[in-house]
Amino acid sequence: MPPSLNPNVTGWLVYNSSKPLPPPANISEFTPYDDFNLVPYDQEPLMATVDYTATLSFVMGDLGDGVN
8 A cells, every 4th residue: 555545534425414424433454354254134145156257447546645
């Protein structure tokens, strides 16, 4: 990670803008989570085989002040 990257940026998914936002959480350490451990909430079975590939490309720019 570049030293100028600020990992403590908080964003909210807002459904009701009239409700107050919670205070931002300060993240002092980040531990990646293996998403293969996720289980569908509705217990729907997983698909048997993969029959296509989706390739995503993106760029994460740094504005110079640690905000991206």
